[in-house]
Amino acid sequence: MAVSLLSFLLFSFFNLQVVNGIEIYSMKIDSKVTSRFAHNIITSRAVNRGNVHKEVVFDVELPKTAFITNFSMTIDGVTYPGTIKEKEVAKKQYEKAVSKGQTAGLVKASGRKTEKFTVSVNIEAASKVTFELTYEELLKRQFGKYEMFIKVKPKQLVKDFEIEVNIFEPQGITALEAEGTFITNDLQNIIKKTFSEKKGHISFKPTLDQQRTCANCSQSLLDGDFTVKYDVKRTTPDNLQIVNGYFVHFFAPTNLPNLPKNVIFIIDISGSMSGREIEQTREALLKILDDIKGDDFFNFILFGSEVHTWKETLIKATPENLDEARKFVRGIDTEGLTNLHGGIMRGIDMLNAAHEGNLVPKRSASIIIMLTDGQPNVGISNPQDIQTHVKKAIEGKYPLYNLGFGYGVDYNFLEKMALENKGLARRIYPDSDASLQLQGFYDEVSNPMLTDVELNYPENEISDLTKNSFKHFYDGSEIVVAGRFIDSNQNSLTVDVRGEGVSIDFFDLKETAKAFQEQQYIFGEYIERLWAYLTIEQLLEERIAATGEEKENLTAEALDLSLKYKFVTPLTSMVVTKPETYDNQDGIADKPIEGRDVFTVLLYLTPQSHPTLICMCWLGHPHLSLIQQV
Numbered sequence: 001m002a003v004s005l006l007s008f009l010l011f012s013f014f015n016l017q018v019v020n021g022i023e024i025y026s027m028k029i030d031s032k033v034t035s036r037f038a039h040n041i042i043t044s045r046a047v048n049r050g051n052v053h054k055e056v057v058f059d060v061e062l063p064k065t066a067f068i069t070n071f072s073m074t075i076d077g078v079t080y081p082g083t084i085k086e087k088e089v090a091k092k093q094y095e096k097a098v099s100k101g102q103t104a105g106l107v108k109a110s111g112r113k114t115e116k117f118t119v120s121v122n123i124e125a126a127s128k129v130t131f132e133l134t135y136e137e138l139l140k141r142q143f144g145k146y147e148m149f150i151k152v153k154p155k156q157l158v159k160d161f162e163i164e165v166n167i168f169e170p171q172g173i174t175a176l177e178a179e180g181t182f183i184t185n186d187l188q189n190i191i192k193k194t195f196s197e198k199k200g201h202i203s204f205k206p207t208l209d210q211q212r213t214c215a216n217c218s219q220s221l222l223d224g225d226f227t228v229k230y231d232v233k234r235t236t237p238d239n240l241q242i243v244n245g246y247f248v249h250f251f252a253p254t255n256l257p258n259l260p261k262n263v264i265f266i267i268d269i270s271g272s273m274s275g276r277e278i279e280q281t282r283e284a285l286l287k288i289l290d291d292i293k294g295d296d297f298f299n300f301i302l303f304g305s306e307v308h309t310w311k312e313t314l315i316k317a318t319p320e321n322l323d324e325a326r327k328f329v330r331g332i333d334t335e336g337l338t339n340l341h342g343g344i345m346r347g348i349d350m351l352n353a354a355h356e357g358n359l360v361p362k363r364s365a366s367i368i369i370m371l372t373d374g375q376p377n378v379g380i381s382n383p384q385d386i387q388t389h390v391k392k393a394i395e396g397k398y399p400l401y402n403l404g405f406g407y408g409v410d411y412n413f414l415e416k417m418a419l420e421n422k423g424l425a426r427r428i429y430p431d432s433d434a435s436l437q438l439q440g441f442y443d444e445v446s447n448p449m450l451t452d453v454e455l456n457y458p459e460n461e462i463s464d465l466t467k468n469s470f471k472h473f474y475d476g477s478e479i480v481v482a483g484r485f486i487d488s489n490q491n492s493l494t495v496d497v498r499g500e501g502v503s504i505d506f507f508d509l510k511e512t513a514k515a516f517q518e519q520q521y522i523f524g525e526y527i528e529r530l531w532a533y534l535t536i537e538q539l540l541e542e543r544i545a546a547t548g549e550e551k552e553n554l555t556a557e558a559l560d561l562s563l564k565y566k567f568v569t570p571l572t573s574m575v576v577t578k579p580e581t582y583d584n585q586d587g588i589a590d591k592p593i594e595g596r597d598v599f600t601v602l603l604y605l606t607p608q609s610h611p612t613l614i615c616m617c618w619l620g621h622p623h624l625s626l627i628q629q630v
């Protein structure tokens with residue numbers, strides 16, 4: 001009697017945290033950052049408080065730039081590890097499971113900044129399960145800060161909840177910040193933050209009561225992004241680190257004057273842009289005009305069925321010209337179809353003529369920004385032909401940035417074309433903040449400091465170098481190059497950096513670094529993993545624009561590295577073999593490819609735990625959810 005009363009009391013106490021019989025009693029996010037390379041482990045522990053077997057779902061959102069590197073489930077003391085496989089092999093295994101009448105559990109969809117990882121498993125009454133997911137990413141520097149965000153969404157009150165971040169930066173840490181979109185004034189004090197010299201520490205450990213949306217409420221406040229930002233001390237423009245036969249070179253000069261820039265805005269004004277999209281574009285352009293500097297040159301090219309230009313040539317950003325540009329922008333309206341080829345070629349020709357005619361300063365950075373929401377359908381509209389003409393006209397002289405507005409674009413084509421021309425593509429999500437997204441992109445490229453930056457290392461000492469030449473260096477960003485020593489015992493290196501700035505002819509720098517002494521401080525071999533991460537990322541990027549044998553070679557190389565270093569990339573999957581009881585089967589973790597079709601399998605488990613496959617479909621874009629009964 002006493003025992004059952006006690007268990008009754010315990011049950012009522014826990015009842016607040018129990019959702020559908022399952023209590024997540026612990027969730028820990030442990031993040032270790034060594035020299036911008038982040039290694040994060042999410043551990044979630046749950047118990048089935050019901051008296052029949054139940055499904056436990058583990059779902060987390062990860063940054064798109066991250067690669068999953070490990071996943072395991074432990075059920076009642078038995079660990080089911082994840083193994084990395086080539087995607088095709090994993091898919092066959094998955095198909096085999098399906099044909100046997102079993103069903104595999106995988107969900108991986110993507111949001112704006114995140115990808116979702118979901119796995120579910122059935123556990124018996126009173127059983128416990130631990131999920132452990134590891135992912136790694138290289139933190140990028142933007143606007144003078146490295147930023148790491150952690151999506152926090154436990155969906156229920158968790159007795160033991162903790163985020164812990166340890167940062168180790170050999171150059172020394174400055175300005176460590178931590179904030180959460182869900183943090184209230186009361187919660188602010190719970191974020192503990194310390195840093196001194198090379199080490200930074202952040203911990204966030206709210207109690208059950210602190211997690212509640214209100215006193216006695218059972219809803220959790222924890223729902224949003226937890227963001228950590230920091231920067232490092234820079235006594236020299238660059239920093240070289242060597243560990244166990246690998247090196248990484250960080251280059252981010254500060255206090256250089258900005259180069260004047262020549263910007264061509266090529267704007268799609270086809271009918272589909274009408275309404276909110278063109279309004280948001282006008283709004284963004286007006287804000288951008290406020291930020292254009294007096295010695296910059298610029299022009300607008302609009303394309304619908306026809307191509308219109310504001311001025312015949314690039315114009316200096318004098319106050320009078322800016323006023324006139326504002327009037328022009330306010331008057332931009334939509335018309336016709338999408339003559340993308342005509343628009344972009346006019347822009348490139350204009351920029352070429354400005355350089356040839358010495359209309360723009362010799363020392364300046366030229367940039368082409370194209371915004372489109374559709375697919376070319378007037379004039380030359382074959383994507384391959386457009387790419388060929390654009391590449392031939394630009395000849396590597398200026399970076400091309402392609403912004404794809406909404407989901408009607410052929411993002412793959414925009415990305416290929418941008419990457420072929422030393423730029424990049426971005427998606428502009430058709431939400432209320434689209435105008436801010438456009439401005440945000442402009443801000444990233446609005447302060448060029450150097451052009452044609454090259455970082456060279458002795459060829460006879462280094463192999464497997466990552467990308468080492470960059471068209472522009474923008475203020476607040478950072479260039480990262482990594483490589484492998486031919487002689488793995490070598491522990492010093494001479495580097496040669498050059499680039500063209502406003503006043504310096506030559507930014508020449510020779511530096512020798514000794515092997516970094518405090519190696520293996522937070523997690524060992526981080527430079528080797530950082531090198532692998534960067535190499536895979538760049539191979540996958542090169543692969544986008546490649547064709548034929550070159551593409552096959554790049555794919556093979558990226559696949560080898562993904563398997564060797566156990567990264568879940570678009571070429572690999574992680575397969576978890578779940579226990580056989582209650583129809584639990586294999587789960588697969590896949591990485592979707594931005595802008596391509598996303599292969600998604602949704603699994604629905606009925607209350608009786610007879611799995612029913614409801615969707616196995618290629619989704620055209622990440623926000624479309626098409627559910628089909630199979």
Ligand SMILES: *[C@@H]1O[C@H](CO)[C@@H](O)[C@H](O)[C@H]1NC(C)=O
Binds near residue numbers: 072
């Ligand atoms: C993956 O995680 C499991 C569980 O923590 C661990 O036993 C295993 O060693 C890890 N694998 C790798 C490659 O780190």
Ligand SMILES: *[C@@H]1O[C@H](CO)[C@@H](O)[C@H](O)[C@H]1NC(C)=O
Binds near residue numbers: 215216
């Ligand atoms: C919370 O619940 C306790 C016990 O039921 C009650 O005494 C207290 O007044 C409640 N507090 C609020 C703010 O509702």
Ligand SMILES: *[C@@H]1O[C@H](CO)[C@@H](O)[C@H](O)[C@H]1NC(C)=O
Binds near residue numbers: 550553
């Ligand atoms: C692809 O790899 C093979 C074998 O390494 C090599 O012979 C060939 O030249 C490569 N092709 C291209 C286009 O890089």
